[in-house]
Every structure is written in structure tokens, then in C-alpha cells.
Amino acid sequence: MTDIAASAPRESGVTALIKHARYVLSENPVTGFAFALFVLIVLAAALGPHIVPYDPLASDTVEALKPPSAHHWFGTDQLGRDVFSRVVVATRLDFFIAVASVALVFLMGGLAGVAAGFFGGWTDRIVGRIADTIMAFPLFVLAMGIVAALGNTVQNIILATAIVNFPLYARIARAEANIRREAGFVEAARLSGNSDWRILTFQILPNVFPILVVQMSLTMGYAILNAAGLSFIGLGVRPPTPEWGIMVADGAAFMVSGEWWNATFPGAALMIAVFCFNLLGDGLRDLVDPRRRT
Amino acid sequence: MTALLDVAEFSKLFPVGGGASPWTRLKQRFQGGPEKLSKVHAVDNVSFVIEKGETVGLVGESGCGKSTLVRALTRLIDASDGSVRLGDRELTLTPARDFARDPDRARIQMVFQDAGESVNPRFTAFDAIADPLRRLRGLGGKALRDRVETVAGQCGLPLQLLSRFPHQLSGGQRARVGIARAIAVEPDLLVLDEPTAALDVSVQVVILQLLQRLKRELGMSYLFVSHDLSVVKLLCDRVLVMYLGKIVESGPAMDVFEHPLHPYTQALVAAVPRFGEDGATRLRLTGEPRSPIDPDPHVCRFHGRCPRGTDDCAMTMPELRHFGARQVACHFAEEFLPAAGVKAPLVS
Amino acid sequence: MITANNNKAPALSVEGLCVEFRTRSGIVRALENVSFSVGKGETIALVGESGSGKSVTAYAVMGILDPAGRVTAGRAVLGGLDLLSAKPSQLAEARGRDIAMIFQNPRTALNPIRPVGRQIADVLIRHGNVPRREAPAQAVEMLRAVGITDPARRAKAYPFEMSGGMCQRVMIAIALAAKPSLLIADEPTTGLDVTTQAVIMDLIGDLASKMGMATIFITHDLALAGQRSARIVVMHAGHVVENAPTGDLFVHPRHPYTAELIAATPDSAPSLDELAAIPGSLPDLRRADLPPCRYSERCPRKIDACAQSLPRPEPGATHFVACWNPLPMAQSAPVAAATTETAA
Numbered sequence: 001m002t003d004i005a006a007s008a009p010r011e012s013g014v015t016a017l018i019k020h021a022r023y024v025l026s027e028n029p030v031t032g033f034a035f036a037l038f039v040l041i042v043l044a045a046a047l048g049p050h051i052v053p054y055d056p057l058a059s060d061t062v063e064a065l066k067p068p069s070a071h072h073w074f075g076t077d078q079l080g081r082d083v084f085s086r087v088v089v090a091t092r093l094d095f096f097i098a099v100a101s102v103a104l105v106f107l108m109g110g111l112a113g114v115a116a117g118f119f120g121g122w123t124d125r126i127v128g129r130i131a132d133t134i135m136a137f138p139l140f141v142l143a144m145g146i147v148a149a150l151g152n153t154v155q156n157i158i159l160a161t162a163i164v165n166f167p168l169y170a171r172i173a174r175a176e177a178n179i180r181r182e183a184g185f186v187e188a189a190r191l192s193g194n195s196d197w198r199i200l201t202f203q204i205l206p207n208v209f210p211i212l213v214v215q216m217s218l219t220m221g222y223a224i225l226n227a228a229g230l231s232f233i234g235l236g237v238r239p240p241t242p243e244w245g246i247m248v249a250d251g252a253a254f255m256v257s258g259e260w261w262n263a264t265f266p267g268a269a270l271m272i273a274v275f276c277f278n279l280l281g282d283g284l285r286d287l288v289d290p291r292r293r294t
Numbered sequence: 295m296t297a298l299l300d301v302a303e304f305s306k307l308f309p310v311g312g313g314a315s316p317w318t319r320l321k322q323r324f325q326g327g328p329e330k331l332s333k334v335h336a337v338d339n340v341s342f343v344i345e346k347g348e349t350v351g352l353v354g355e356s357g358c359g360k361s362t363l364v365r366a367l368t369r370l371i372d373a374s375d376g377s378v379r380l381g382d383r384e385l386t387l388t389p390a391r392d393f394a395r396d397p398d399r400a401r402i403q404m405v406f407q408d409a410g411e412s413v414n415p416r417f418t419a420f421d422a423i424a425d426p427l428r429r430l431r432g433l434g435g436k437a438l439r440d441r442v443e444t445v446a447g448q449c450g451l452p453l454q455l456l457s458r459f460p461h462q463l464s465g466g467q468r469a470r471v472g473i474a475r476a477i478a479v480e481p482d483l484l485v486l487d488e489p490t491a492a493l494d495v496s497v498q499v500v501i502l503q504l505l506q507r508l509k510r511e512l513g514m515s516y517l518f519v520s521h522d523l524s525v526v527k528l529l530c531d532r533v534l535v536m537y538l539g540k541i542v543e544s545g546p547a548m549d550v551f552e553h554p555l556h557p558y559t560q561a562l563v564a565a566v567p568r569f570g571e572d573g574a575t576r577l578r579l580t581g582e583p584r585s586p587i588d589p590d591p592h593v594c595r596f597h598g599r600c601p602r603g604t605d606d607c608a609m610t611m612p613e614l615r616h617f618g619a620r621q622v623a624c625h626f627a628e629e630f631l632p633a634a635g636v637k638a639p640l641v642s
Numbered sequence: 643m644i645t646a647n648n649n650k651a652p653a654l655s656v657e658g659l660c661v662e663f664r665t666r667s668g669i670v671r672a673l674e675n676v677s678f679s680v681g682k683g684e685t686i687a688l689v690g691e692s693g694s695g696k697s698v699t700a701y702a703v704m705g706i707l708d709p710a711g712r713v714t715a716g717r718a719v720l721g722g723l724d725l726l727s728a729k730p731s732q733l734a735e736a737r738g739r740d741i742a743m744i745f746q747n748p749r750t751a752l753n754p755i756r757p758v759g760r761q762i763a764d765v766l767i768r769h770g771n772v773p774r775r776e777a778p779a780q781a782v783e784m785l786r787a788v789g790i791t792d793p794a795r796r797a798k799a800y801p802f803e804m805s806g807g808m809c810q811r812v813m814i815a816i817a818l819a820a821k822p823s824l825l826i827a828d829e830p831t832t833g834l835d836v837t838t839q840a841v842i843m844d845l846i847g848d849l850a851s852k853m854g855m856a857t858i859f860i861t862h863d864l865a866l867a868g869q870r871s872a873r874i875v876v877m878h879a880g881h882v883v884e885n886a887p888t889g890d891l892f893v894h895p896r897h898p899y900t901a902e903l904i905a906a907t908p909d910s911a912p913s914l915d916e917l918a919a920i921p922g923s924l925p926d927l928r929r930a931d932l933p934p935c936r937y938s939e940r941c942p943r944k945i946d947a948c949a950q951s952l953p954r955p956e957p958g959a960t961h962f963v964a965c966w967n968p969l970p971m972a973q974s975a976p977v978a979a980a981t982t983e984t985a986a
Contacts (some may be wrong), residue, residue: 031484051465079468090380183411183412184406184407184408184411184412185413185414185415185417186409187365187370187404187406187412188392188404188406188412188413188422188472188475189414190370191368191399191402191403191404191426191476192425192429192430192475193394193395193399193400193426193429193430194394194425194429195394195395196391198429203414206414207414207416229358250474275387309800329763355835355836355837355838356806356835404957449731464923465692494691494692494862495691495862495864495903495906495907495908496691496902496903496906496919496920497774497919498906498908499906499908499917499918499919500919502908502914502917503914503915503917503919506914506915521835521836522836522908523836524907524908524909525908527908528908528911528913528914528917529914550923561837565836565839565840566836567835567863567865567866567867567868567869567870568865569864569865569868569892569907569909569910578840578844579837579840579841580789580840580841582808598902
């Protein structure tokens with residue numbers, strides 16, 4: 001047994017993961033920063049409504065359009081509502097929209113794409129045609145159309161975002177599945193008694209997932225921007241729900257008259273969130289892909 | 295006594311270019327025309343037998359059809375024609391798609407060439423070895439763990455390595471994982487597709503000795519596919535030489551390599567670098583092989599590259615003829631028999 | 643320097659080459675004090691297992707090391723020019739015109755979107771001082787010289803349309819187009835069928851002798867090296883452990899590693915049980931506490947002197963062993979072909 005050199009002691013899965021996470025974060029300070037920011041966003045989403053000083057829906061017309069001060073850190077809007085509270089509470093909704101959209105498009109596009117790449121033939125043709133149809137439209141116009149037709153609820157915004165991103169995920173997933181279809185381990189899995197569906201789910205999908213993770217993080221940012229864009233033209237969430245996009249839409253009118261805080265703070269929150277998700281993509285992929293573990 | 299594996303007149307043809315488009319096929323259905331497509335004759339009318347406990351080698355250059363043959367024998371793809379009997383059972387009756395759930399699936403297993411490629415990069419060594427046990431033997435929990443550890447021990451894999459991923463293992467360790475996975479379900483026939491091609495020479499020795507030992511301990515038969523003739527000579531009892539989809543020679547490994555009867559085998563043996571020889575040898579194969587697409591059934595496949603070659607070779611396909619334990623498909627085989635110490639039959 | 647012809651200046655002389663790689667897990671001392679030379683028109687082989695540093699040596703000499711690698715010491719003198727300290731422009735001139743390299747996987751080493759004839763013509767124009775108008779015709783001649791049939795038509799083909807053997811021939815044509823004085827062939831036949839391998843090795847040998855070109859074969863196949871080269875340099879873990887004429891090496895291997903390598907090759911024993919595996923495993927080259935002899939930890943012949951230093955090559959000697967306790971000449975088992983010759 002000449003080649004056996006079992007040097008590293010056996011580590012449990014969780015310890016190894018934590019160690020690897022620490023290593024990835026130390027290698028790349030930007031990822032570490034993005035991760036910290038992400039944690040902040042998650043906290044704001046989870047605890048938001050409980051820690052804000054004011055009720056985001058409570059209007060107080062006496063205090064309307066007051067600039068940022070010690071009482072109202074971000075000022076108040078035209079109905080006297082505290083902008084700071086609204087921005088923080090909106091985190092929950094926007095985060096939910098982002099995560100739900102991404103989960104939905106991963107399931108729809110990822111599974112369809114992997115099936116298309118693995119089985120080929122008619123599955124491939126049908127998925128391909130669906131993707132082509134979606135891509136024939138300017139994407140935002142398509143999102144608008146879907147929300148206008150089905151009604152502007154949060155669910156429909158999520159659905160519209162998922163549909164609009166479907167071709168991208170399907171294409172990536174299909175290419176990855178196609179490469180792995182002939183791989184040795186797929187044949188080995190067949191020899192081990194796995195049916196095609198088991199191979200797809202347990203062998204191929206886990207290998208495709210890391211590649212999609214980067215895309216998913218970018219899509220999260222896109223989802224929030226999409227919702228914001230829809231709100232801007234009146235097809236987004238309905239008032240008085242606090243959501244960054246609709247706050248920017250409402251506050252834009254006041255920029256001209258000098259009440260800059262209405263639009264700027266929600267806009268900044270939007271920007272920071274999207275920035276954070278984009279940076280996170282690379283870091284997440286390093287964490288998830290076992291080939292990069294030392 | 296029934297042989298373990300009996301392959302008779304086996305053929306596998308592939309349509310060129312992946313086959314007709316669905317529109318062409320629809321048209322043909324309505325217009326009633328037959329499929330007039332060109333076919334690649336990957337494996338053409340091959341017959342051989344593997345007995346229980348034997349190690350049979352399969353050699354041939356790339357494109358000779360050995361990969362296709364191996365995939366068909368392990369039921370990953372279907373046959374176009376012919377029969378494959380495992381013991382008493384005719385395997386070609388079950389389509390390859392359905393064989394994964396068949397009770398006999400465990401009887402034929404395979405060790406792949408590049409263990410790095412053939413183990414899912416997201417599976418640990420433990421998962422890789424456990425997979426066939428879960429699916430084919432229905433093991434779980436403690437029984438599963440015990441069996442995996444037993445098999446790992448048999449293959450010389452330290453237990454600490456079971457939680458590692460393939461890229462964390464050395465080449466030799468990965469090879470052991472591949473072997474452990476294949477023998478975990480105690481197959482009757484183990485097909486080895488160049489299992490040591492990617493390994494260093496010192497690791498290769500260890501793995502080959504392991505394979506030898508496992509065969510004796512577990513009573514398996516081996517089909518050993520390799521391009522490395524020196525290794526085949528050491529490990530195999532008998533060898534089959536393939537060229538462009540047909541078996542051109544077969545016999546006891548030592549004999550075939552020391553006294554090859556077919557011109558292709560002779561060129562193959564002459565090309566292998568040996569210690570103590572210099573590079574200038576007499577026999578060299580020039581040119582490219584004939585096309586495997588719709589080959590003329592009357593022309594010997596080796597004609598054109600063969601150092602001998604007469605008009606006869608272009609008119610009659612040589613049949614695989616028996617000379618004692620040897621078989622050769624060449625019109626001129628008799629010339630080499632005396633040197634090989636084989637007596638020609640009185641009636642050929 | 644160890645060389646076959648002591649009178650003439652060598653085509654390439656590598657002296658004291660040291661290469662390091664910076665990796666996530668530390669500095670890998672990939673090569674340490676690698677020295678050897680190739681005489682004009684001579685063919686030598688660099689033999690070793692994976693991790694021995696043989697390819698790294700070639701890449702360092704050609705100046706195409708991975709960006710994480712650095713040459714920390716040493717010279718590689720080719721025709722009076724030290725390649726390791728040359729200016730990039732000098733190096734670019736030398737590559738193709740004086741020194742060329744062919745790689746392991748021919749199809750991936752060729753440009754997939756350029757017809758092969760053009761790829762050869764590129765070299766002719768750049769390094770061969772051939773006018774642009776004449777280059778295509780000469781490219782076709784090169785294809786003929788490397789044994790490709792119907793060269794005029796093949797010159798317009800793309801690499802994916804050709805077999806592995808043909809692609810390797812094209813790579814040889816590209817490498818030899820400007821008639822360099824030294825060719826480095828890094829595992830040129832791994833992945834090719836053994837029959838194609840024989841033909842390709844014949845081709846390289848023929849062209850080399852016709853052009854008076856020196857050749858360095860890099861391979862893990864000791865038998866192949868023995869067949870094709872006049873001298874063999876055995877490497878282990880970044881060191882040269884033995885450097886000897888081919889005949890000498892197989893009959894009297896002096897370094898324990900060489901002897902083990904020979905004993906592990908399938909051809910050297912009549913049965914599997916008699917093949918010997920090499921004890922131990924490669925040391926981790928990231929360690930700071932590596933002993934001077936990197937084989938010593940697995941060596942059965944280790945003595946105290948092994949912990950102190952390594953022997954240096956003596957000028958004028960033909961058989962160099964980096965060992966204080968080499969196998970004595972009388973006891974080395976001669977490695978003749980253990981089985982009888984094949985009939986023609």
C-alpha cells in the first residue's frame with residue numbers, strides 16, 4: 001500500500017464547512033464584507049417590524065415632509081410617516097420577493113433545463129421553444145404584461161420575474177446537464193441501479209447547482225429592481241405597503257421641490273441590497289463547490 | 295457447463311450523424327420508405343465466451359469498437375443484433391433502459407478508466423461505494439456502513455479516506471474507490487476499462503496486484519480492456535484482438551503476444567516499446583484505418599494497411615478460424631502456425 | 643556537464659535550475675538544482691513519474707511556466723543565450739527559430755479555428771523568414787514531410803477534422819517549420835494508440851537526424867525512453883537522481899529509485915507477482931523540512947550521509963548518480979527483455 005498517506009484527521013461535515021467558510025472569507029475580504037451586509041439585510045428583514053421606532057403605516061399629517069432630524073432619522077414622507085421605519089420594514093417584503101423569485105425560477109428553469117439537456121429529443125425541443133418565445137419579448141415589457149393581465153399582487157410580481165428569467169436558467173442548466181450526460185459517473189450510476197430520474201435529481205442537479213448559485217444571487221438583485229420598476233409605473237405593490245420601489249416612485253415627485261429624503265433613502269437601500277447580492281455570488285460559489293475545498 | 299458470458303454474432307450499428315430528423319421520419323412513415331441511412335458498424339458480428347473465473351483481455355486501437363462492445367455487455371446500450379447470454383439468461387431481451395432495476399444488474403459491474411471522472415465530484419468516497427449497495431441490495435444504516443467498510447478494507451482503502459471527495463484523493467486512492475464500488479455488490483463478471491491507464495507505474499503495480507487478489511478471493515471473471523499489451527500479458531488468461539469492429543485474433547494471452555498470427559496483432563506487438571530493444575523494428579502500420587461506415591462485407595477490414603494483401607483479401611472476408619486454442623481471421627494464417635507451434639488442421 | 647560529446651558545446655545546457663510555485667497552501671519547491679545538457683543532434687529522455695518535475699523543467703526552459711511559478715535560480719543556455727534571464731523579445735525570437743516544443747494532447751494544443759496549413763505558415767513567416775506569398779506552399783511541403791497524405795487538401799482542414807495521430811503530425815510540422823536546433827517533446831504520444839505511437843516516434847527520430855536537431859523526450863514510459871534516446875535523465879520529486887547513457891542505465895541502474903522504477907514496469911517481470919511496487923510515496927514538496935535527498939525517506943539504502951547533502955555532478959563523468967550509497971555495479975540486475983522476442 002504505497003500510495004496511502006492519510007495525513008489529515010477525519011473531520012465532521014459541519015466543522016469542515018465552517019473551516020472552509022472561514023478560509024473563503026479570509027481569502028477574499030470583499031466577499032466577507034458582502035456576507036456581513038447580507039446578514040444585516042436578513043436581520044432587518046426578520047426583525048424589522050419589531051425594532052423600528054414608528055409604525056410604518058401610521059400617518060401624522062402634522063409631521064409631513066419634515067427633513068431628517070433626531071426624531072426622524074430619514075425624515076418623513078408626505079403623509080407624515082417615518083421614512084426610516086418604512087425603509088427598514090420594506091426590507092422584509094423586498095427580500096421575500098427576491099428569494100421567492102429566485103427559488104421559483106431555479107425550480108422551473110433549473111429542472112426544465114436539466115431535463116432538456118439530459119434527455120434531449122422532444123423535451124429539449126419543447127423547452128427550447130418556450131425559452132425562445134419568452135426571449136422574443138423585451139423582458140420588462142413582458143413582466144409588465146404579465147402583471148397587468150393577472151393583477152398587481154406580490155405573487156404575480158414574483159411569477160413575472162421568474163418567467164422572465166426562465167430562459168437564462170434553462171439555458172445554463174441545459175448546457176451543464178449536456179456536458180455531464182456522458183460523464184463516467186452517470187454511467188456508473190446506471191450500473192449501480194439508478195433510474196434516469198434518480199440520476200437527474202441526485203447526480204446531475206447537485207453538480208449544476210453551484211453554477212446556478214452565482215446566477216441566483218444576481219437574479220435576486222434583478223428581482224428587487226424589477227419590482228421597483230413595476231412599482232414606478234404603478235404596476236407594483238399597492239400603497240400603503242412599504243416597499244422600496246414604490247417609495248422611490250412616490251418620492252420622485254418631491255425631489256423637484258427639494259424634499260430629497262423621500263426617494264434617496266429607499267433608493268440607497270435598493271442600491272446597497274443589489275450591490276450586496278452581486279458580490280455574494282462569487283463567494284457563495286466558492287463555498288458550495290466541493291472541488292475548491294483544499 | 296454453461297459459460298458465464300456467451301456472446302454470439304453480436305453487432306452494434308449506429309446511424310451516421312445521429313439519425314434522421316423527426317420530420318424525415320414522419321415523412322417516411324407516411325410515404326412508407328425504408329430507412330436508407332448510412333450506418334457505422336461499430337461492432338460487427340462478434341462472438342466469444344467468458345468462462346467462470348477467467349480473465350479475458352480485449353485489445354485494439356481506438357475506434358475498434360471495444361468501448362461500444364463493453365457498453366453493450368454492461369447493458370448501458372442496446373444491441374442491434376445478436377445475443378448476449380449471462381448464464382442461462384438472454385440479456386438482449388431486456389432493453390438497456392429497464393436493466394437498471396433488474397435483479398441481475400448486480401451481476402455485471404464495471405471499473406472505469408478515470409476514477410476521477412467516474413465518481414460524482416459531489417459524492418464522498420463513502421457515498422460512491424454505498425450507492426450500488428443502497429440501490430441494488432437495499433442496504434441502509436448500520437448494515438450499509440459495515441458493508442462499505444468491509445469492502446474498503448478489501449481494497450486497501452483506509453477508513454479515514456471514506457469521508458473525502460475525489461479531488462482530495464490521490465490517483466491510486468481514487469482507483470481503489472472505483473474498484474470498491476464495483477465489487478461491493480459481488481458481481482460475477484467485472485469489466486475493467488483501462489483501469490490503470492491514468493496511473494503512475496508504481497501505483498499501477500499495486501492496483502494490478504489488488505485486482506489479481508480480489509479475483510481469486512471473490513471468484514469473479516474479468517473482461518480487461520486495455521491498450522497496454524504488457525499489462526494484458528501479465529493479467530489475462532486469454533486475449534481478444536479487435537480491429538474495426540471485428541475480432542481478428544484470439545487465444546491464450548502469452549501465445550498471442552509471443553507468436554501473433556494476424557498481421558494486425560503482429561504490428562501491434564512490434565510497436566510496443568520493450569526493454570533492451572532499440573526503436574528500429576521491421577513492422578510499421580502506415581495509413582489510416584478503413585471507414586467503419588457501411589463497410590463492404592466482402593473486403594477484409596485490414597486490407598489496405600496490411601503488409602500482405604492480395605486480391606483475395608478484397609474479395610472474401612476472412613472468417614475467424616480455429617486452430618486449437620487459437621482463432622484467427624486471416625487468409626494467410628497458416629504461414630505463421632509452425633512458428634507458433636500450432637498444428638494446422640487437416641481440413642481448414 | 644554530463645554530456646555524450648565532451649568536445650563540442652551542447653545544444654542546451656541547464657545548470658542548477660530551481661523553480662518554486664506559490665500556492666494557497668504554501669510554497670512548492672518544484673525543482674531543485676536540476677542540471678543536465680543535450681549535445682547537438684543528441685536525443686535524450688527526461689523520465690519520471692507524475693510530480694517528478696519533468697514537465698516543469700521544460701516549461702521553465704521555454705519560459706511558459708504558470709504565473710504562480712518562478713525560476714529562483716539557474717541558467718538554461720541555448721546557443722550562447724541564457725533563456726531564463728533573456729529579455730522577452732529575445733525569448734520570443736528564440737522560440738520557434740532555435741527551440742520548439744510539442745505537447746501532450748495534440749488536438750487541444752492546436753488552434754481550433756484556424757486551418758492547419760495556416761498555423762504552419764504562421765511560424766514560417768514569423769521565424770523562418772519566408773515571404774508571405776510562399777509560406778502556404780512551404781506549409782504543404784512540411785505536411786508532406788511529416789507523412790500526411792494528400793497534403794494540399796489537408797492544409798485547409800481544421801484540427802477537429804483530423805485524428806489524434808494526424809494532429810500530432812501537424813504539431814510536429816509546426817514545431818519544425820523554422821528548423822530549430824532543439825525540440826522538446828512533452829509526452830508526445832500519451833493518448834495515442836501504440837501503433838500510432840511507434841510511427842510518430844519514428845517520424846520525430848527521422849526528422850531529427852535529417853535536420854541535425856537535438857531532442858528532449860519527456861515521458862513516464864521508461865521502455866519508450868530506452869528505445870528512442872541515447873541518454874536518460876531520471877527525475878524524482880524535482881531532483882535529477884540519475885543521468886546515464888541508455889544502455890548503462892538499464893544494465894547498471896545505480897540509483898535505488900531507478901532500479902525500483904525498472905522493477906515496477908510490467909515488461910520487466912514474467913508474472914504479476916514478481917513485479918515490485920516502489921515503497922513509500924512522494925514527499926510533500928511544500929514542507930520546509932525536506933531532507934536534501936528527497937528519496938531518502940523511502941529508501942532502503944539510506945545512510946547517515948544522506949541527511950547532510952547530495953552529491954554534485956562531476957565534469958566529464960558520463961554516469962551521474964545523486965546518491966551516497968548507490969547500487970554497486972556488480973549487483974545491479976541486468977534488465978534484458980525477460981520474455982522471448984516476438985516473431986516478425
